[in-house]
Amino acid sequence: MANGQQLAEEYVLRFATWAASKTDDDFRNLVTRGVLSRTEIAAECGFAKSALAQNPRIRKALKDLEDSLRERHVLPPVVEPVESGTEVPGQVRRAEPVRAAQDAERLSRLEQENASLRAENAELKQLLARYSVLHEVLAETGRLPR
8 A cells, every 4th residue: 555655646647647638628628717627637637636735746736737728828817806895897707718608509509499399389379279169169069060
């Protein structure tokens, strides 16, 4: 069984290998709240999420990776937190470009589905009206009209 130092070294190597195997698009898919998702990184590297915070070499490597991704405009720039109660005019929180594209695609799909369901509903209402007349005649006379 490996001791803590050996595990720490192995985790550093796993993280470095993982980071080297990713493209900018892969990193864009891992962005959560302006940083890389620690949970997904830990799952893909095969160690606990706590290793990212407790191992100083991994923590530094992750910070350096995020800084380089910010320089390449993969990650959004760091925004200084604004004091509560003081709003900066014109400051609007913007959705991530990937998320905005996904939302637009989903909205388009839902609008198409909604239009399709409305058309089907109108058609079914016409059929119901036709058969409700037949039902009334049958109820009154006891036989079907020709």
